[in-house]
Amino acid sequence: MLKKGHVVKSVLEGSIAEQLEIEPGDTLLRINGNEIKDVFDYHYYVNDEFLTLLILKSNGEEWELEIEKEYEEDLGIEFDQGLMDQYRSCRNKCIFCFIDQMPKGMRDTLYFKDDDSRLSFLQGNYITLTNMSEEDIDRIILYKLAPINISVHTTNKALRCKMLNNRFAGEALDKIKKLYENGIEMNSQIVLCKGYNDGEELDRSIRDLSGYLPYMRSLSVVPIGLTKYRDDLTQVEKFTKEDAIQVLEQIHGWQDKLKEAYGTRFVFASDEWYITAGLPIPSEEYYEGYGQIENGVGMVRSLLDEVHEYLGELEGNTLTRKLSMATGKLAAPFISELANEVMKKYPNVQAKVYTIENEYFGKDITVAGLLTGQDIIKQLKGKDLGEFLVLPSVLLKNDEDILLDDLTISDLERELEINIRINKEDGRSFVNTIID
Ligand code: SF4
Numbered sequence: 541m542l543k544k545g546h547v548v549k550s551v552l553e554g555s556i557a558e559q560l561e562i563e564p565g566d567t568l569l570r571i572n573g574n575e576i577k578d579v580f581d582y583h584y585y586v587n588d589e590f591l592t593l594l595i596l597k598s599n600g601e602e603w604e605l606e607i608e609k610e611y612e613e614d615l616g617i618e619f620d621q622g623l624m625d626q627y628r629s630c631r632n633k634c635i636f637c638f639i640d641q642m643p644k645g646m647r648d649t650l651y652f653k654d655d656d657s658r659l660s661f662l663q664g665n666y667i668t669l670t671n672m673s674e675e676d677i678d679r680i681i682l683y684k685l686a687p688i689n690i691s692v693h694t695t696n697k698a699l700r701c702k703m704l705n706n707r708f709a710g711e712a713l714d715k716i717k718k719l720y721e722n723g724i725e726m727n728s729q730i731v732l733c734k735g736y737n738d739g740e741e742l743d744r745s746i747r748d749l750s751g752y753l754p755y756m757r758s759l760s761v762v763p764i765g766l767t768k769y770r771d772d773l774t775q776v777e778k779f780t781k782e783d784a785i786q787v788l789e790q791i792h793g794w795q796d797k798l799k800e801a802y803g804t805r806f807v808f809a810s811d812e813w814y815i816t817a818g819l820p821i822p823s824e825e826y827y828e829g830y831g832q833i834e835n836g837v838g839m840v841r842s843l844l845d846e847v848h849e850y851l852g853e854l855e856g857n858t859l860t861r862k863l864s865m866a867t868g869k870l871a872a873p874f875i876s877e878l879a880n881e882v883m884k885k886y887p888n889v890q891a892k893v894y895t896i897e898n899e900y901f902g903k904d905i906t907v908a909g910l911l912t913g914q915d916i917i918k919q920l921k922g923k924d925l926g927e928f929l930v931l932p933s934v935l936l937k938n939d940e941d942i943l944l945d946d947l948t949i950s951d952l953e954r955e956l957e958i959n960i961r962i963n964k965e966d967g968r969s970f971v972n973t974i975i976d
Contacts, residue, residue: 545569545596546576547620555616560605562595562617569602570594578625579658584683587612623658630655631671633705634693635774636731641767642901647946657688664834666691666729668704669712677715686725687757690716693730694737695748703736720752728759729835732787734777742787746794746807753802760832761791762810765910768902778904784817804828810836812907815870836907839965840874846967847878856885859975862926865963866894866916868908871932882974891930891974894920900945909934913947917955928959930973936962 545567551557568576571585572592585591591607593615607615630653633640639653657672657680659665666689680688694700697710719726728749732738737745742761749759763779770776779787788809795805805828814821824845827838867875872895879891896919898905900912909932920929931949941948953960963973 544575546582546624548617549620550618552616552618556607556609556613557616560593560607562593562605562615563598565598567596568593568617568619569596576624579623579662580679580683580685582619582624583685586615622662623656625658627652627654627659628656628671629653630668631706632668632709634731635703635705635736635776636733636764638765638767640773641765641769643769646944650944660689661685664689666835668709669715670704670706670709672712672715677718680719680724681722684724687727688719688724689727689729691731692716692728692745692749692759694741695745696737696741699737699741703733716752716756720755723755726752726756727832728756729832730759730761731764732761732779733764734779734783736776738783738787742790743794746791750794750798750802750806753798753804753806758804758831759807760810760835760837761787761807761813762835762837763787763812763816765907766902766904768904779816781816781818784813785819788813788817788819808832808837811838811840812836812870815840815873840871843965843967843970844874844878847881847970848967850967850971851881851885854885854971856887858888859886860888861886861975862890862892863928863930863974864892864894864920864923864925864958865930865974866896866920867932868911869895869897869903869906871908878970879974882971886975889974890926892924892926894923896920907934908932910944911935912945913943913952914945916943916952917947920956925956925958928961929956930961930963933962933964 548562548564548566548568550564551562570576572588574581574585576582576585589609589611593605593607595603595605597603639651642650654665655667655671657667657676660667668691693703695713697713700709700713701707716726730737730745732742746759749756764776766776766778791807791809794807798804798806808827811821821840824841827841830838830842833839833842865875865879872893876893879893883889883891896911896915897903898911899915901910935943941950949960961973963969
C-alpha cells in the first residue's frame, strides 16, 4: 500500500534534520505517531521537546528517529508543497474581485484565487472563512494559531452573501464569534463598494467588529479597485473626492469613540482615501504601530518619516548625478516630495519623477504595484532618464525579476537603454538607491 506523507524538498545546513541525515527525497510519515495532515499539524507537533519521527528513506527503508531539542526549535526541513497539502481556492465570486477584472492572457498563476486559512497564518493573507470547516476552526483554536486575517467586507449576512456571491458567506461570519470566544487574535478588512457596504452598512460593520475587541485587533477599510475590464461584471461606481471625504469623516468619528472607550482607534482608512480626498496623511502615532500596513494603511506616512529620519543622519555632499524615478499616480506626489528632500541635501543630484498611467488595467488603477512593464516602456521611451531609472520593488512579484505582464527588469533595461535600480520601499533604500 502506498504510504502517505510529505516529501522533503531540502534540509537546512547545520539543522537537526541534517544531523539526523534526513535528505531531500525522503518522506516524513509521522511525528510522535501522528499523521501530518498539513502545515498546521506539522507546526503544532514539531514544537515538542521530544519527538519521534517516522521517515521513509528514498531506498525504501523506514527510519524511526528520536529527537530531544528545545521547545519550538525547528527541524530545518522544507517540504515539496509549502502548505503540505493542496492550496484551497475560494468559493466566492465577489463583486469587487480583482482577478475577475484582469484581462485574458496573463500568466496562469495570477488567476489563482486562493482563500486558504493556512496562508493567513503563514503569510498574512486575508481569508473569507467561506471554505473552512468546523474542524479547521477547531484546529486553529486547539493549536492557538494567530492572528487570522479575515476579509469581512460586511457584517450584514444577507449583504455578504450578495457581495461574495456565495449563499454560505453570511453564516461563515459565525466563525468569527467562535474564534473570539476562544481568544484567537484576528485582524479584519473591508473592501468598500459604493452603494453596497458603505454608509450605514459600514457603521454596522464597524460596530459589530469592534464588539470583538480585544481579540479582533484592527479593521482596515480600502476602496474597491476598478479596472477597465468590468463589462460583464456587476457595475460598481468609483468613489469621488467628496465620497472619500465622507468615508474619512465616518471613520474618524468611530476612531474618536473607540479610542476613548478601548484605547485604540481600531478602524483605519487606507492611504488611498486621504489621497483621493486631498487630505493630509496622518502622523505616525495615529497608526498605532502600523498593524495594517500591508493593506496600504500608513505606508505613505511610514515612508515619509523614514526618509526624513535617514536624511537627518546624513551629511550631504557634492555628489553629481542625474537620474529618474517612476511610480504610479497615487504615490507620485509623495515620491516627488521625497526626491526634492534628497536633492536639498545633495544639491548636485537631479532626480526626475515620472508618473506612469495604468493603461493596461485602466486609469482608475493608480497604485504602483499594479503597473506593467509595457506601460513603463511606452511612457518612458525616448525620455531623458539620466544615468539610471529607479523603480519600486512592489512592481515585482516575490522580489523576482518579473513584472505582472511577464516582462523582466532586463527587458525594460534593454528597451529603455538604461540601468534600472530597485527601491525596496523603505526610507533607507529610497535614499540609497539615489545616492549610492
Ligand atoms: S475571495 Fe473574492 S476577492 Fe478573493 S479571490 Fe475569491 S472571489 Fe476574488
